[in-house]
Amino acid sequence: MADTTASLPGQTSGAMRLVRKLPPTAMIGALILLFWIFTVLTIQFWPLANPLDMVGRRLQPPSAAHWLGTDALGRDVFSRTMHGAVWSIPIAFLVVACAVAVGSVLGALSGFFGGWTDGIIMRLVDVTVAFPPILLAMAVAAMLGPGLTNASVAMVIVWWPIYARLMRAQVLEVKEREHVEAAIAGGAGPLRVLRVHVLPLCWTPTLINATMDFGQVVLLAASLSFIGLGAKPPSPEWGSMISEGATRFYSWWIAFGPGMAILTVVLATSFLGDGLRDVFDRRSS
């Protein structure tokens, strides 16, 4: 993602202006996301119980000692929920980044070169998006065998076409602009034109979409884990924690924490994504 942030329109001062323009909800979203990122980076220093250790009697309701109670193995649910971020957040980053990378490259090639390249890539896109996302993800994850890695592969397969289409549409539009035509007339190679003159102007929709999708990826990853195709125990992944809680209705607290965690991430990304879109839409119109 490093190079995508670098190519944000405007530089540091532009970023500051952007922050100032963001609506308050988007700021809240950004803060929540920052909180989770902070959690991921620093969780090992938190004074929490080891998420894999038995720390008390099993299936105890929330108490002062265990804020969200204990699970069927006597592990602290609060600690597991916070540690869950270490699984869910980086995975979602990775999936979005891969989907953006794969989708954007293919979409850019498709839009820039047209013809056969465009035909093949877009038919591939058409077939992929013909599947309902969850069914495709389930089928791929099931066939590859359960596990977070395979679930991530499945999610990239589900998501790349969106970015391919976005990028293609952008490239098609930018390609027609004068400076690009001038560059081509000036004898620059096609890949160089694409890289230097076209791509830098195409990132905005992709970025906004990526922000919004981040939450959806967290959701889908949790869903796959929930039906047993994602994370493996004992890792405190949110979806698999909910699935452990699902068979123990009376111990509602097992599923409560991870559910709230997913909720905050998804809410935060849609707040932030909305805010970003508002700002850029206003700018473009």
Add this chain to the structure above:
Amino acid sequence: MLAYILRRLISIPFLLLGVASVSFLLSQMTKGDPLAALVPERQMSNPEIVNAVKAQWGLDEPMPIRYVRYLGNLLQGDMGTSFSTRRPVALDIAERLPATLELVIAAMIIGTAMGLALGLLSARFRGTVIDSLARIFALLGSSLPVFWSGLILLYVLSVRFSIVPGTGRLPPRVDPPPDVTGFYTVDALLAGNFPLFLQALSHLALPAFVLGWAVTGIITRLVRSSLVEGLSLDYARTARAKGAPERVVLVRHALPNAMIPLLTILGFTFAYLITGAVLTEAIFSWPGIGSYAVRAAASLDYPAIGGVTIVGAVAFLLANLVTDIAYAWANPRIKVH
């Protein structure tokens, strides 16, 4: 416009071929052993049984032959035989499709109704606390994982307070109504059995709400923004200038303006609902295609996985087609690529 629709229609068979090929290929790349569903764990080391099963299920033939046979059978509506139910997949799906459709349609009605209501509310009181609350409630629906909200609601409303009945489509002791449409609510009414209708409805209410809530967010956002846009248009100003109260302006002048985008987004929500239905069905033991898919994926029942993906893809394609057509029809100026 007509040419566009025609082009879309022609592309569908090719897409379906792609879909069928992809699901066949996926099943061939599988890491697991599909025999798992056919031979129980205790007999899997017995070569005699394993070979007999392989021969019986045609698993010992080379891949290209199986591919051609798979496509040929598909054309005749034969999706193969499920490894775990031992019945034709098409039959299993046909039996379960009405349950899913009933759930999805009910969810769509609830989602649209709630979306419209919340959208109206937040547009009417825009900028106030009511606006924020309505939008947050709507947004919650699309941000909550359905398998979690369903679980919590089931726990609170059913296990704790027995306000709604538990899982399934009807109480186990009750016979379903005579099969006409396959929708228990409709069939019960057709049979003139009102208590049965209420029972079917009470079982449908919670899962349909959970699923409908998931699409409320999208609809509310859309309704609100088109209403707000409509309120700022000239005719709304004129109406207001003539002394019409805000409520009337909203409902009579701005609301029709929101209907067209709403129509076009319903196709999109339908696709969204298919996704949600898989998980909702799993939570509520709803005997539809979603729970079938989850079971099939877990047991690597690839005829069943293939069948479900193909049926899902057909539904998805149709929904997208309808959306695109509606969109093109509503915005004739927009050139469709």
Add this chain to the structure above:
Amino acid sequence: MKHFTLKRGLAAAFLASSALMAPPALAQGSDTLVIARSMDVNSLDPARAFCDTCQFYLTAVYETLVTLGADNKTLVPNLATSWEMNDDLTEFTFHLKDATFADGSPVEAKDVVWSMERLKNLKGSPSFLVDDLVSAEEVDPKTVKFTLGASNSEFLNKISAAYTGVINSDVAKEHGALDGVDAAEKDSSEPWFLENSAGSGPFMLKSYSPEAELRMARNDAYYGDKAAFSEVVVTQIQDAVSQAQALETGQVDIAMQIDPDTAASIRSPDVKTEIVPSFNFVYMGFIPGAKGMKDVLTPEVRRALALAIDYEGMLDFTVGGNGAQQAAPIPNGFPGTENLVPRTYDLEKAKAMLADAGATDLKLVAGYPNDNVYGVDFNIMMQKVQQDFAKAGVELELKPLTWAVWRDELGAGEWPVTAVYYAPDYYGSAQYVQYFGMIDGYPWAKRASVGDFPLVVNPAEGPLYEQALRSSGADADAAYAKLGQQMMDDAIILPLVSPNLVLAYRDDIEGVRYSACCNLPLAEISRK
């Protein structure tokens, strides 16, 4: 505003539904027995089926020659009134009573012969019950004689398994059922058996819809005492809590898969719960033949690891203490288990043994099906093993898998530790030796060695097993006791938990019991 009316409407709908639920509106009379269960049906054809649901379905619809008495030990007459066998235990002769199939035709020797031949030749999952059958012949219409290839003191027990139920051959043949040697490939009757039945039992199949409902109707032409219920409905309810809830509200009469944790939360005075020991068990298996494990997972290391498991804690974690430890891979109460002593947890000794064996920094991987069976969540069970092993300095990585992938990786020896379960098909210990014995060619010996039999084969077990099959009564018990001890010393199969079974039913229901062969004998159940 619209919003509020909608809310009110929903509330009204909820209220209406709760009013309806209070006294459950019964569309069917008290003449119907409703059972909640998560069904695992793989087939309803006796010769193909192999599942816990099949056991009680087949028992209700088809009848076997002999069956297991209520004491879960004694074999009692069923279709056969009496039987004789030769001293070698290779020839068994049965005399049939005057029974009739549901269509009124008599049960004759030809049906018995045909059903047994078919069971054998179909090479279905339960075919192993008759795999040593050399011939089945009709002596006269009411007498049938089986000849076995080798002595088998447990043959009678084997044919008490529900899968050996006698089928009305004339009817089945009309629908594509075959009994010849080509049956495995040519028999086309499986779909027919999913919609019909052809047995002599007190019930008949009425309808079956996978993962939703299995309906049986009373066989009103039954030759013996007719069943108390005119209809039995097995309804699919996935999880224990939902089953308990349906039971408490009276929507079902019996819930079959309630775990002890959930049973404890049942408050309704109208529900009876009984906790009884079961013959099911969940075990962990070592696979020394797995990749790179040949010199690592030696017998000494395996025995040390077996001592590192906190068995009592395991019982508590997996089933809340509602279960029993089991010594050898033969369930408690089966022949030969009486004097076997379960392993005890001894961390210090385990550490010392591991150190002696030079097994430091041991890292193992456990691949197991991601499943929840008999109230035991495999993930929870294996996480407990993981924690226990960690205390002994052994790192265990967990790989929960779908069954399909599990099988694949098991066959390839991908990992050295696994976990599975076993429920008996009949009362008798031979099935366990036949499955878990470290004897050349036997299933678990093959798995544990990944084909390299000498790695695990225990030469003492083969002769002991032959001896057990040749003898009967106390002699056989003694042989099984020795086999049990040998299998414990092999330390390949470590039984972890034998979970108790919860019988949960409405208090107006009587006659509910757990049977080792047949799970839940439906014909014995009635309403007060």
